[in-house]
Amino acid sequence: xxxxxxxxxxxxxxxxxxxxxxxxxxxxxxxxxxxxxxxxxxxxxxxxxxxxxxxxxxxxxxxxxxxxxxxxxxxxxxxxxxxxxxxxxxxxxxxxxxxxxxxxxxxxxxxxxxxxxxxxxxxxxxxxxxxxxxxxxxxxxxxxxxxxxxxxxxxxxxxxxxxxxxxxxxxxxxxxxxxxxxxxxxxxxxxxxxxxxxxxxxxxxxxxxxxxxxxxxxxxxxxxxxxxxxxxxxxxxxxxxxxxxxxxxxxxxxxxxxxxxxxxxxxxxxxxxxxxxxxxxxxxxxxxxxxxxxxxxxxxxxxxxxxxxxxxxxxxxxxxxxxxxxxxxxxxxxxxxxxxxxxxxxxxxxxxxxxxxxxxxxxxxxxxxxxxxxxxxxxxxxxxxxxxxxxxxxxxxxxxxxxxxxxxxxxxxxxxxxxxxxxxxxxxxxxxxxxxxxxxxxxxxxxxxxxxxxxxxxxxxxxxxxxxxxxxxxxxxxxxxxxxxxxxxxxxxxxxxxxxxxxxxxxxxxxxxxxxxxxxxxxxxxxxxxxxxxxxxxxxxxxxxxxxxxxxxxxxxxxxxxxxxxxxxxxxxxxxxxxxxxxxxxxxxxxxxxxxxxxxxxxxxxxxxxxxxxxxxxxxxxxxxxxxxxxxxxxxxxxxxxxxxxxxxxxxxxxxxxxxxxxxxxxxxxxxxxxxxxxxxxxxxxxxxxxxxxxxxxxxxxxxxxxxxxxxxxxxxxxxxxxxxxxxxxxxxxxxxxxxx
Numbered sequence: 001x002x003x004x005x006x007x008x009x010x011x012x013x014x015x016x017x018x019x020x021x022x023x024x025x026x027x028x029x030x031x032x033x034x035x036x037x038x039x040x041x042x043x044x045x046x047x048x049x050x051x052x053x054x055x056x057x058x059x060x061x062x063x064x065x066x067x068x069x070x071x072x073x074x075x076x077x078x079x080x081x082x083x084x085x086x087x088x089x090x091x092x093x094x095x096x097x098x099x100x101x102x103x104x105x106x107x108x109x110x111x112x113x114x115x116x117x118x119x120x121x122x123x124x125x126x127x128x129x130x131x132x133x134x135x136x137x138x139x140x141x142x143x144x145x146x147x148x149x150x151x152x153x154x155x156x157x158x159x160x161x162x163x164x165x166x167x168x169x170x171x172x173x174x175x176x177x178x179x180x181x182x183x184x185x186x187x188x189x190x191x192x193x194x195x196x197x198x199x200x201x202x203x204x205x206x207x208x209x210x211x212x213x214x215x216x217x218x219x220x221x222x223x224x225x226x227x228x229x230x231x232x233x234x235x236x237x238x239x240x241x242x243x244x245x246x247x248x249x250x251x252x253x254x255x256x257x258x259x260x261x262x263x264x265x266x267x268x269x270x271x272x273x274x275x276x277x278x279x280x281x282x283x284x285x286x287x288x289x290x291x292x293x294x295x296x297x298x299x300x301x302x303x304x305x306x307x308x309x310x311x312x313x314x315x316x317x318x319x320x321x322x323x324x325x326x327x328x329x330x331x332x333x334x335x336x337x338x339x340x341x342x343x344x345x346x347x348x349x350x351x352x353x354x355x356x357x358x359x360x361x362x363x364x365x366x367x368x369x370x371x372x373x374x375x376x377x378x379x380x381x382x383x384x385x386x387x388x389x390x391x392x393x394x395x396x397x398x399x400x401x402x403x404x405x406x407x408x409x410x411x412x413x414x415x416x417x418x419x420x421x422x423x424x425x426x427x428x429x430x431x432x433x434x435x436x437x438x439x440x441x442x443x444x445x446x447x448x449x450x451x452x453x454x455x456x457x458x459x460x461x462x463x464x465x466x467x468x469x470x471x472x473x474x475x476x477x478x479x480x481x482x483x484x485x486x487x488x489x490x491x492x493x494x495x496x497x498x499x500x501x502x503x504x505x506x507x508x509x510x511x512x513x514x515x516x517x518x519x520x521x522x523x524x525x526x527x528x529x530x531x532x533x534x535x536x537x538x539x540x541x542x543x544x545x546x547x548x549x550x551x552x553x554x555x556x557x558x559x560x561x562x563x564x565x566x567x568x569x570x571x572x573x574x575x576x577x578x579x580x581x582x583x584x585x586x587x588x589x590x591x592x593x594x595x596x597x598x599x600x601x602x603x604x605x606x607x608x609x610x611x612x613x614x615x616x617x618x619x620x621x622x623x624x625x626x627x628x629x630x631x632x633x634x635x636x637x638x639x640x641x642x643x644x645x646x647x648x649x650x651x652x653x654x655x656x657x658x659x660x661x662x663x664x665x666x667x668x669x670x671x672x673x674x675x676x677x678x679x680x681x682x683x684x685x686x687x688x689x690x691x692x693x694x695x696x697x698x699x700x701x702x703x704x705x706x707x708x709x710x711x712x713x714x715x716x717x718x719x720x721x722x723x724x725x726x727x728x729x730x731x732x733x734x735x736x737x738x739x740x741x
Contacts, residue, residue, distance in 0.1 A: 016074035016180055017047040021061065022081070023054050023093035023132075027474060029080040029120050031396050032154065032167050036078065036118075038398060039171060044181055053092035055247060061096045062109070076114035076148050076180055079136070083121040085541055086699065086737035087131030091247045100139050111144035116175055118152040120163055122741055124696040129155070149174040161430030164397060168427040207402045209464035211373070213354040216346055226531070227383040232350075236376035240388055241534060242268045243374040244475055246322050249536035250315065269324055269534035272296045275495070277525035285637040288502040289573065290522050291481075294321075294533070297493050313484040314494040317584035318542030318577045318691070318738075321496055324475045324534040325517040327392055331445060332385045338448035340455045343463065347381045351463065372472055381463065389470045391444040392516040394437045400447070401425035402469050403454065406461040411453035421451065441513035444470065476517035479540060479693065479738065481576035483583035485591065496537070499576035499640060542691050544733015545581055547588050561589050561651075562625045565688040567679060569702050571631035571657075571668055574694030575640050577738060581691060582626050582652065589625075589651075621682040626652035631668035631698065633660040668694075669701040676709030684714055684725075689734040699739040 020037055022029040033051070040046050054061055084090050089097050119133025130153050137151055152170030154163030161168070175181065228237035245267040252270070272294040280289045296314075327335075336347050355373045375388060385391060395403075404421035407414045423429045424436065436442060448454055454461055482497035489495070502522045503515025524531065546564035562585065568578035621627065628645065632638045635658055645654045655675065659665045672679065683690060690706065692699045703726075711722035729735035 015045070015047055016076075017049060018076055018078045019050040019057075019064070020048060020078045020080075021050050021052060021054050021057055022079070023090040024080075024082050025084045025090040025092075026082075027471070028156070028163065029082040029090075031398065032118060032120065032163065033078070033080045034396075034398050035164065035167065036080075036171060036175070038401075043176065046181065054096040055092055055094065057096075060099070062099050062105075074180055076116060078175075079115055079117045081117065081119050081133035081136055083119070083125075083128065083130050083132040086739055087125065087128030088541075089132045089136075091538075093132075093136075094248065097136070100136075100143070105143055107142065108144040110140060113140075113145040114148050114180060115140060115145055116148045116178065118154060118167060118170055120154045122696060123155050123157060124700070124741065125739070126700045128700075129153075148178040148180055161427045162434075165427050165430055207405065207465055207468050209462065209468050211355055212375075212464045212467050213356070214463045214467070215352040215354075217350040217352055219349055227380065228387050229532075233376060233378040233383070236378040237383075237387060238268055240374055240376045240472075241324060244324065244472065245269065246475070246536055246538045249322065249538045252314075267536065269536055270296050271298055271532050272496075272535055273532050274524045277522070280499070280638070280640050282637045285634075287638060288504070288522065289638065289640065290498075290500045290502065292498045292500055292521055292524075293482075294496050294498070294535070295489075295493055296496065296535075297532075314487055315480065315484050315496070315537045316539065316543065317480075317483060317545055317580045318540040319480050319484075319580075320538050320540045321478045321480050321498060322475045322536040322538055323478060323517060323521070324473065325520040326387050326473075327385060327389075327516070328520075328523075329386070331392065332382060335385055335391050335445045335448070336382065338445060338455055340457075340459055340461055343381065343461070343466075346463075349380060351379055351381060351384075353377050353379070353467070372467070374472070375467055388473055389466075390473045390516075391470060393443060393471060393474075394441070395444055395447055397425040397427075397433060399469060399471075400433075403447075403451075403461075406459050406465060407451065407453040408456040408459040410458040411456040414453040414456065417451045417453045440507045440509055440511055475536070479573075479577035479580070480537070481579045483580055483587045485584055485587035499573050499579070501573045540577060541736045541738040542577055542581060542733075543736070544689065545584065546689050546734070547585065549592065563687075565625055565627065565683055565686050567627045567629070567683050567688060567690045569629045569668060569672065569690070569692045569694075571694040571698050572638075573640070574692075574698075574738075575628075575630055577693050578628065578630075578691060579641060579644075582628065582648070585626060586648065586651070621653060621678050622686075624651065624653045627655070627679065627682070628652060629655045629657065629668055629671055629702075631657040631659065631694070634658055635661055668698055669705050672702055672705040673709070676705060677713050680706070680709045680713045684710060687734075690729070691736050691738075693738045696739045696741060699737050703737065 018040070020033050022033045024030045037048055037051065040048060050057065057064065081093070082090050117133060117137050119130035119137075121128075121130035121133070123129050125131075133151070133153075137147065141147070152166065152174060154166040154170075156162040158166050227233060228241075249267050251267055275293040275295050277290055277292050280291050281287050336344055353375050354377075355375070375384065379388070400421045404418045404425075407418040407421070409415065411417070424433050437447075442450075453459060478498045478500060480496050481499045482495065484494075487494045487496065498521070500518050500521050502518045504513065504519065506512050521533075524533065546562060546566060548563040550561055550563045566581065566585065568581060570578045626648075630640075632640065635642070635656070639656065639658075645652070655671050657666045657668045657671050659667060682688070692702055707719065707722045707726060710725060711717050711719045715721045715725075726735050
């Protein structure tokens with residue numbers, strides 16, 4: 001998916017061209033870009049370029065119009081932009097967005113540039129739905145760019161097809177009818193993107209396997225587990241892992257190239273070992289949530305590091321651990337058994353992978369999804385499936401379309417299975433795709449098993465085809481639940497703690513399923529103590545944590561050690577980053593004030609009843625530095641870190657909301673509304689900070705209640721002023737939301 005720049009003679013000036021660029025956190029925008037590229041190739045004569053994230057575009061997005069765009073008369077950018085968190089941009093567009101916001105840019109910087117934009121988001125975020133994409137559209141037009149068509153919006157929760165149904169409607173009703181495409185192909189308006197339910201579109205985009213040359217070298221008898229650490233292939237695997245690094249991941253002092261100029265793909269993962277792995281929820285509770293303590297020892301077994309470059313602590317409170325999982329041996333073996341016999345026989349042989357592009361392929365962008373140039377050059381098929389290939393993921397619609405060409409015609413049901421895979425790839429059959437893939441949690445192995453013509457004699461499925469179709473393993477993010485001040489050990493190692501809810505359950509048809517990374521982490525305690533995992537640390541949403549000591553020494557403020565109080569609001573595992581924030585403040589307090597408050601035991605702690613009802617006395621709240629409003633189901637089942645909050649009760653307030661503790665359900669936002677006046681006066685009048693973490697609905701409603709209370713208590717009911725106040729707090733790092741679906 002690297003950017004390729006065609007020569008000036010590669011296309012006529014009258015030929016329309018389009019550069020595809022995307023930003024994504026989980027891969028959904030890339031999947032939409034891939035589908036759109038395939039449809040445009042089939043329905044138009046456009047020259048398609050790009051196919052990269054914004055920050056990997058060469059030349060950069062701002063410089064691009066001064067080069068290639070001027071060489072082609074009918075050129076436009078096709079943009080796919082995801083929104084993450086509380087209406088912010090993904091990491092893969094961070095640098096581009098920063099460049100676009102420069103005040104020095106003139107209003108005609110992008111004059112003559114045309115773009116078509118499809119935004120992705122979640123309507124559960126309310127006003128922040130597709131906020132990142134909408135902000136990008138406004139900024140592009142401020143700089144002189146023009147839109148070819150109306151902006152499109154996609155949501156995975158859209159009935160009958162999710163974001164792909166939204167995408168196909170946008171392609172048919174907007175993109176294909178835009179003037180720049182109609183100039184290229186006048187009859188485009190008659191083309192229907194969605195196939196008729198009574199007919200099957202048998203047009204198949206052939207998977208280009210010529211990007212790879214695979215050579216079988218010798219028998220590999222060693223176990224594939226921890227193969228990535230073996231001398232003969234360690235460098236190859238490390239190159240693959242480094243390419244999966246988050247673009248914003250910290251670089252540490254022991255890394256060979258630790259300057260800020262180091263390319264993201266050179267950022268190797270840290271090595272961690274599990275110190276403890278304990279269950280937080282009650283043994284008889286249906287949710288298995290783990291507290292996992294990881295010791296980070298370096299980039300491999302003999303290199304140490306203590307701090308990131310130009311930093312005094314290994315990370316900041318509220319940062320994120322990005323963990324590279326691996327597939328369980330049983331799932332890998334099951335996948336191998338679904339392959340043709342010829343591939344099963346070489347599962348444990350050493351493979352040498354060469355990646356290259358033929359000269360004629362350099363005249364246009366790669367087909368999105370048909371080439372991943374960063375697979376390890378030396379590995380075994382079993383090792384590749386264990387550490388590199390995301391076989392646990394549900395196949396995308398375009399993946400099903402791609403593998404359909406490998407159904408064997410010698411199989412009795414080969415033609416029917418091919419047609420079924422093609423049908424599943426179309427939005428007209430979105431209900432079938434939802435039922436078969438999404439609702440039943442089917443992964444690559446399940447699909448290959450069900451469509452047995454793919455392994456029948458004559459299927460043509462090769463290692464090269466697998467390399468071109470199966471997506472690379474995607475690392476997963478977990479909020480760090482520990483305090484950096486107390487994390488560094490004397491030997492230079494440091495510790496991170498995670499709060500991980502293990503994803504597991506059964507489908508409507510009774511199929512058991514589990515989340516890849518959470519299951520991987522939950523089982524680490526059962527493995528050999530020498531087993532290590534790989535991870536990166538990157539900045540989270542919570543910056544600007546107030547740590548300034550208070551100058552007020554009056555008796556009424558004896559509990560108040562910090563100048564600015566902090567309100568933390570969370571539900572479920574959203575308490576993880578909030579725990580890190582609170583423990584960091586306590587660590588700073590302990591480090592700078594050795595003697596504890598002598599009379600702390602004489603002041604009664606803030607009272608909160610088991611049903612979540614709490615006293616509403618501003619005077620009581622004013623005595624405390626930290627406030628935590630935490631939502632869970634039951635006190636004795638999933639009240640995470642209850643013992644810790646009890647130990648800190650003389651220095652903080654905890655207001656719990658138990659939704660199943662009593663007949664009347666109590667939620668976080670209800671407690672905020674109930675105690676809004678006391679909370680707002682305490683936080684706002686003392687220039688405090690507010691941090692929210694958890695699900696999007698909880699975060700949205702909690703924010704709305706806080707804004708409403710602020711307007712009512714401090715601003716004479718002026719909600720506009722309250723919104724402006726929160727925006728100013730957000731700019732200072734005093735208000736942040738970290739939400740996830």
